[in-house]
Amino acid sequence: MGCDGGTIPRRDELVRTKQKPEQKDKDAEAVAKWKHCAITQEELRMPIVSCELGRLYNKEAVIEHLLSKDSSCEAAKHIRSMKDIVELKPTENPGYKRRNADKGDEYVDLRASRFICPVVGLEMNGKYRFCYLRQCGCVLSERALKEVKSEVCHKCATPFEEDDIVVLNGSDDDIAVLSARMELRRAKAKAEKKSKKRATEGVEDGKKKVKTENGSGEKNPSVVNGGASTSCATKSEVGAATKMILPEKARQGYSIAKDPNTSEAFKSLFTSHPKAINQPKAHWVTHNPLFY
Structure with missing residues (x-):
């Protein structure tokens, strides 16, 4: 069939099939999300902060982003001020050893993490779901929060509510839920600020009105010497x-x-x-x- 001495072409050489989309390397994606800043892509270093959508940043990078007022960074576009971020308090992994440059002649565990869950000991490397609490900033695994039901933080005993739990580096569905919570929380804070401002203005107007009435009022004549009315x-x-x-x-x-x-x-x-x-x-x- 090949007409060149007995070579036979294979089917994939004659029939072109639709190519499969290139799949992401899960290990590389996990390393990029859990070990690098979402703004500068530099390695995470203390102090580490997170936004209301659960992304990880270096605190220094967030401050520089706010000072430069750069709106081109999609990962931090929703951060308006330092009030929109929470400084995290992760638990150090005692068995973690910081590796030097790769020599290429040994196995490198990319899943090794610097931080772990303080309750169940799971590594914070992207394989397991982790959350942080907005009230205190403590980082816990989702498994610990589900298995040990409590209304206070397992690490520092700070009380929290269900809406205070933020999933770190969650899926698209998690980000949609967190985004809706963020918008609702900001709208509520804006309404409270307006009502407080109106109440303050009402009190000030009342004080001004009382001062005006007292300034324009005249004193009544007093009675002295057992009934003889004379003007003061x-x-x-x-x-x-x-x-x-x-x-x-x-x-x-x-x-x-x-x-x-x-x-x-x-x-x-x-x-x-x-x-x-x-x-x-x-x-x-x-x-x-x-x-x-």
Whole structure:
């Protein structure tokens, strides 16, 4: 069939079939997600932080991203401030040995992880599902949370709710659920902030209204000497009486004690009042230590 000395072509050489899509290397994908920062792709180092979608970052990289205001990074586009991230508190793996450069003549375990679950001892390498708690930042395996039911953290005893559990490097379905929770949480916080601002503005308006009413109100006349009603010498009355004294009257020998329009309380403030004249000791203005 080959016409060249007995060579026979195979079927795959004659029939072209649809090529299968290239499959990802699971080990390489796990290493990229669990051991490298989602922004800079550098190796994770303490302090490690995570967002509300469960991605892992170096804290330094997040700070640089926020300062540069770079919106091109899809992995951190939803991070608006440092309040949107939580600093993680992973448990160190005592059996982990940091490897140097690969020599190529030995087996390298890419699944070896630096951190483990503090409850069941599973390695945090992508093979098992891990979560962190938003209240305290402790990292636990999903198996530990399911097998040991509790309303407090297994590591630090901090109380938490079901919505505080965030899956680290979850699937597309997990990210969709976490994204919906994030939007709901942000909308709730925004509504609470608006209501608090309105309440504060209402209190301030009320205080201003009370001050205005107190400033414009006049004092009622008081009753003295067993029923004789006389008007008190308020600031407004004193000011009015003072304004009534014109320079012409002062030059003509005007006396407040003889003014019928001035109240008795206001007259008693001056030395021309009978009480001041009949006082047995000197007035406070003329008093001195040598007076007896």
